[in-house]
Amino acid sequence: MLDLTITEVRLTPILVADPPLLNTQGVHQPYTPRLVVEVVTADGTTGVGETYGDTKYLELARPFAERLKGRQLSDLNGLFTLADEVAVDASRVEDAVDVGGLRGVQTAGKLRLSVVSGFEVACLDALGKALGLPVHALLGGKVRDSVEYSAYLFYRWAAHPAGVPCEQDDWGAAVEPAQVVAQARRFEERYGFTSFKLKGGVFPPDEEIAAVRALAGAFPGRPLRLDPNGAWSVATSLRVAQELGDVLEYLEDPALGTPAMAEVARRTGVPLATNMCVTTFAEIREAFTKDAVQVVLCDHHYWGGLRNTGQLAAVCRAFGVGVSMHSNTHLGISLAAMTHVAATVPDLHHACDTHYPWQAEDVLTERLTFTGGRVAVPEGPGLGVELDREKLAFLHRRWLADDGSLRDRDDAAAMRITDPQWTTPAVPRW
Structure with a gap:
């Protein structure tokens, strides 16, 4: 009988190479943060998810991951209740602009949803593997x-x-x-x-x-x-x-x-x-x-x-x-x-x-x-993809070696390297 109790959660922040793509706020930095989420069940099944890796997401993901241990993999609705129990540092979201998504003011609720998304995908991936079904079948x-x-x-x-x-x-x-x-x-x-x-x-x-x-x-x-x-x-x-x-x-x-x-x-x-x-x-x-x-x-x-x-x-x-x-x-x-x-x-x-x-x-x-x-559409169990642990470790080492300047996406800061006078343009810009 399957034991779908979550016994371990692994969070791996990484920095991924990004080209110098331009947008209204500036330019992409040379590396962008992402977070890889892994959930492991008592019977050894592992599922993987991915979401934003900026500091504000990581700070919420860590206590969330601790609370997830001991819960059932299939309790997907419970992820949202669990997220509401984790405090969000108001200074990180109050009047903050979500630069990565360019979707206006970031709120605590939006931050929680983005963190939950990575865990939900990881749980669905693991559940699909345990049941021998692709994620689309679970949906x-x-x-x-x-x-x-x-x-x-x-x-x-x-x-x-x-x-x-x-x-x-x-x-x-x-x-x-x-x-x-x-x-x-x-x-x-x-x-x-x-x-x-x-x-x-x-x-x-x-x-x-x-x-x-x-x-x-x-x-x-x-x-x-x-x-x-x-x-x-x-x-x-x-x-x-x-x-x-x-x-x-x-x-x-x-x-x-x-x-x-x-x-x-x-x-x-x-x-x-x-x-x-x-x-x-x-x-x-x-x-x-x-x-x-x-x-x-x-x-x-x-x-x-x-x-x-x-x-x-x-x-x-x-x-x-x-x-x-x-x-x-x-x-x-x-x-x-x-x-x-x-x-x-x-x-x-x-x-x-x-x-x-x-x-x-x-x-x-x-x-x-x-x-x-x-x-x-992948037809293998779960997401139908396999994590390369060597590549993951390499990108994590890059994150560890960073002095902190790249752990939060900031297109305006990247633009200021070329134009020191650059500030995020007021809206409407034209």
Whole structure:
């Protein structure tokens, strides 16, 4: 008989190489923190999960992990009650901006959900292994055999600033339309992506309009998206929507907050998507009743795991709101989890976002692959992936060796290495 009592929880903070990708707040640091969570049961089954690794998440994950020991692996609902019992340092979240997700003010509740997400995935992975079932079966079963992803295009520098320890890549710079198109062609050739999303809010809107127009000319009829992370005013958002309305699949978070998004939505026919003004269930009512968004970009790291993501999708379906998937810098554990839950969502009519092609490092024995822009849904027990302990140990040693400057993501601090006068721009920026 299986003994699914959790007897051990391992937390491994790591630093993963990250390219110099630009966004409205600055530039990615050369390494980004992630946290790998492992739960071990009395009968020796191990499950793995992944979430943000910044200090504020780690400080909550440690006491949470201690409380998890002795509980049943299948008590997934209890994870949320357990998280509520763990105190959150108010100084770390009060008026703090969630730089990694660029989703506005970080609250204690949002912090807890992001921590729970890593543990829930680890528990589902272990439960699937114990029962001999893939995670998608534990979520009710898949409705598709593969999940489509979109190429995530970024303005970027060719390299991190001189003198900054980092890993090099061969992607080159992308700061003008022709270079953005070249980046997109490379994504198409390497991974078969057929839709493209550009991270905006970096340059004045006219320059980003030109880049999207260049993409439309190079890839006629392909779905295109633009995401300035709330950097524009309502007036600017409306102007960009008018300029690009004939080529955009949707415009993502052009203005900051539900009232501004509702005003933009009221005055344009371009669908609006969000991963900023709808990131908890409490935020749904205002956004949906005001018709502020037409597509919600779900993210199991935001919503507390895979099962909550499924509940979100059901609410969206009831309101006639579309669903896609948000991405932040993540490894293969999260991509596998994203693929499992996306496979169970009936009305997933938009390709999902993923940073995975940008991440040259991973903690899996074998990287997940894209074929025709799609990832096949893993059919092995649990997540269907295997942890590479040598790679995990290497990335953990990098975290241990860091002086603390990289253990919390800070895009503005990274930008100040090049521009000492840089401060996080006020919103709206344009």
